[in-house]
Amino acid sequence: MVALETDNLTVRFGDFLALDGVSFTLPESAFLALIGPNGAGKSTLIRALLGLVAPSSGTVQVLGQQPGQFPQHIGYVPQIKTFDRSFPALALELVLTGVLRGWVGRIKPEHKALALEALERVGAEKLAARAVGRLSGGELQRVYLARALVRKPKLILLDEPATGIDVIGEKDMYSLLERYRAESGATLAMITHDLDVARYHASHVAILNRKLFGFGDPQTVMNDDCLARAYGHAHHHHPKGVTL
């Protein structure tokens, strides 16, 4: 069965062309890494899959439906941006938005148990009663991941989830995602700037720079020619796998 399908997807913001005729089909249980330079339209693609951005032309299907039809099946881990750290919220409450799809007032014991279980899964149970404004980038990312997992999603969309996480934390996160995918058969789609992560963790890679420059198995697609065309210059690989 198909998890994600775009056909000639084009998104314009006024005169600005963010996505230009993007077409691909991703099977269920796949792990898609979305790569491309800054401003390539990766976040726009994720937002189109979430139904936050309407296509100017072309079509998008998510789990066989129009985008935004079944948010309860989608776990979204947004890019950690400069959110309002003065907002009075506990990590537990943020996780509960994954269950309630609204903010929580008085917390019911059954909801608290669900949120704690999700936080435990990402190794962040100690953060439950911590104010979100006092979390570090890595801690916040774990909480957002718990929020995505708590609804037992069929599809997880992640927008640069490694931002602000240290190397160990990043490794843990990929292990966790892989484990969840193996257990549940869920599909993952993740934006990353780390080409090694795309190469060694993903089952599929989409190379994007407004247009789709390559899509498929990373070993086949991530060749120098394809990357050079998308990024506008050749990539250099360190012997130990660090990409510059």
Added chain:
Amino acid sequence: MSWFLELWSFPFMQHALLAGAMVGLLCGYYGVFMVQRGLSFLGDGLAHAAFGGVALALLLGWTPLYVALPFTVVVSLGITALRERTHLGGDTAVGIFFAVSVALGVLFLGLKKDYSVDAFAYLFGSILGVTGFDLWAVALLLILSALLIPFTWRSLAYATFDSELARSDRVPVRLLDYLLSVLIALTVVVSVKVVGIVLVASFLVIPAATARLLSPTLYRMTLTSSLLGILSSVVGLLISYQVDVPSGSTIILSQAFIFVVAALVSGKARG
């Protein structure tokens, strides 16, 4: 106790206490969203829009509330639309409408030619002169707000935290933004007669800011802000009666006193 019963025996004082408590509750509730959305200046802007509406009503010889209500609601919707459709910040959008509304108010009063006592009553409020009609207007808005809370609070809170995350969960963020702007406009207009254009912003900002200092969650902040709104109105009114000074100032000073105490307490708690 006998002092309070004596005070309660005056109908004007009953009206004032009821109006103060209801306005305090309404402003305390909506103030939470304004403060958390970085729209503290909106209260001032809408109060001055109400001034434009009141001035137009005085020029036309109509009941001020009937003109100020639609006038302020339109301004509030305009501010929301300008924020949504342009890259202008909330304070800039408010500032533009603020200035235009005051200019219109001054123009309307100028066209009326004669000196208008009513306009000044709205500028500074007259809580001790609250009529049954004013009281009903506040009570109706309070009932409407209470009826809406079960359907809107969770979504409004979610959208206040992160509007994009809320939209990804199919929360009708845009509709809620406009609904909130209408409800805040209505709150400002019904409050203006009671507390005055100059002071209404304090009712919207100070209890909510105080509650923020004392609350770890938005739920607690909402409850605390609403209660502080009532408490400061009642305490301020009682002090005003006892000391025989204008009630608007004693209410705001009560709010400010509680804020200072909260700031000291929360500062101490943080170490």
